[in-house]
Every structure is written in structure tokens, then in C-alpha cells.
Amino acid sequence: MLTRDRRLRQFTSVYREGQAVRGRYLAVKFINRPEGVTRFGFAVARKINNKAQKNRLKRRLRSICRSHLKEIRDGADVVVNILSAALDASYVDLEKEFVAVTRRAGLGAEVVQEQT
Numbered sequence: 001m002l003t004r005d006r007r008l009r010q011f012t013s014v015y016r017e018g019q020a021v022r023g024r025y026l027a028v029k030f031i032n033r034p035e036g037v038t039r040f041g042f043a044v045a046r047k048i049n050n051k052a053q054k055n056r057l058k059r060r061l062r063s064i065c066r067s068h069l070k071e072i073r074d075g076a077d078v079v080v081n082i083l084s085a086a087l088d089a090s091y092v093d094l095e096k097e098f099v100a101v102t103r104r105a106g107l108g109a110e111v112v113q114e115q116t
Contacts (some may be wrong), residue, residue, distance in 0.1 A: 002062055006069075008041035014079045021105040025086040025097045026061075028105050030078045038076045038107070040065050047084040057082050064095045071099070072107050 008014070018031040042061050044054040061080055086094060102108060 002040060002066055005037055006039055008039040008077050008079065011041050011043065011079050014041070014077050018077075018079070019105070021101050023097045023101045023104075025083055025089050025094055026101050027081040027083060028078060028101050028107075029081065030076050030105055030107060033075050033077060035075060037074050038069075038072055038078060041077075041079045042082065043079060044082045045084045048082075048087060053087060057086055060091055060094055061098070064091075064098050067095075068099060068102070072102060076107060078102075078107065 014029050014031050018029040020027060020029045022028075040062075042058045044057055048054050048057070061082060065080070080098075089097070
């Protein structure tokens with residue numbers, strides 16, 4: 001489970017003002033904020049009518065998001081739209097897609113290595 005400070009409750013400003021990056025299984029909309037931790041929200045496509053399938057997809061994406069938090073920079077609100085094609089995707093496919101889409105969106109943390 002994502003911690004309370006990492007959850008995004010209001011999606012309207014992100015949908016209105018945010019930038020979008022789309023992949024095969026996921027579409028990410030994000031907006032940069034001046035400070036604070038990155039917050040995430042998840043939305044499932046309306047084409048998926050089965051509630052059990054919707055909840056399973058959201059649980060998978062929350063888990064993937066939690067495992068990759070260290071790779072994502074702070075200071076953004078992110079809404080992950082889960083597309084209907086994700087029903088046929090495996091966990092590994094969703095994870096690869098999440099990493100690829102967040103990198104294309106520029107949400108990856110800059111890793112600075114000290115030279116000795």
C-alpha cells in the first residue's frame with residue numbers, strides 16, 4: 001500500500017493542466033509541483049466492467065509503483081490510467097511498461113555519482 005502522503009485524491013488539476021505520455025497498457029498524466037513528494041493516483045478504463053479485474057489491476061500497479069519509488073523524482077502529481085489492454089498483460093509486462101512510461105515522461109530521478 002502506498003503511504004497516505006503518496007496518494008493523490010483529486011485528479012482534476014492533473015487532467016486539466018498535465019502532460020500525457022501513453023504506452024500500450026498505461027497512460028500517465030502528470031503535473032510538476034514546486035515541492036513535496038510525488039503523489040500517485042490510479043484510474044482504470046471504463047471498458048473494464050468487472051470490479052474484481054479493476055481492483056486486481058490497481059493492486060498490481062500500486063505494488064509496481066511502490067517498488068519503483070526510489071527511481072522516481074519528487075515534486076509531481078501523477079495519474080496512471082490503466083488501459084483495457086492491460087487485462088491481458090502479465091505483471092512483468094506491466095512493470096516494464098510502467099518504468100518505460102515514467103522515464104519517457106521525465107519522472108525518473110537523476111542519479112548523481114561522485115567521482116573519486
